[in-house]
Amino acid sequence: MLRNTSVGAIHLPALRSVGVVFVWASALPSIALPSLVDAVSIEIYDSVGLESVELSSLETADDVTIYGSPDLTDLQLALVVTTGSLTVQANPLLSELALPELSSVTYLYVGENAPDLCFTPALDTPIADSYTVEGDAACWF
Numbered sequence: 001m002l003r004n005t006s007v008g009a010i011h012l013p014a015l016r017s018v019g020v021v022f023v024w025a026s027a028l029p030s031i032a033l034p035s036l037v038d039a040v041s042i043e044i045y046d047s048v049g050l051e052s053v054e055l056s057s058l059e060t061a062d063d064v065t066i067y068g069s070p071d072l073t074d075l076q077l078a079l080v081v082t083t084g085s086l087t088v089q090a091n092p093l094l095s096e097l098a099l100p101e102l103s104s105v106t107y108l109y110v111g112e113n114a115p116d117l118c119f120t121p122a123l124d125t126p127i128a129d130s131y132t133v134e135g136d137a138a139c140w141f
Helices: none
Strands: 017-023 030-032 038-045 052-054 060-067 074-076 082-089 096-098 104-111 118-120 128-133
Touching: none
Parallel strands: 017 038, 030 052, 038 060, 052 074, 060 082, 082 104, 096 118, 104 128
Antiparallel strands: none
């Protein structure tokens, strides 16, 4: 668990597997875990000042929650294939959420982000047992 306002950024370029990542921090501009492939849980809450989360290699996780980061504009989850629960909520500047590889998720909730959120994939195929996507989602692909 990280709860520290003096950390400049989290950058762990070689981490490939982890149990739990829990971040609740202020003034943390970025989290970069570019080699992380699998995790049990990734939870990022109420992180004022957080602008970027890079999980660009993540393929599987039991739970991913990105909640309440009012400055978040960049969230990279492009390789996620399978997750139990995926919640991306209350990030009002987040205007794009790309999950082009997502094929299996038990619970998906995307809400209270930018009102013109672009979301990939379009949910015209049954990838989730339970899902909610709020907002205009004007540019679903």
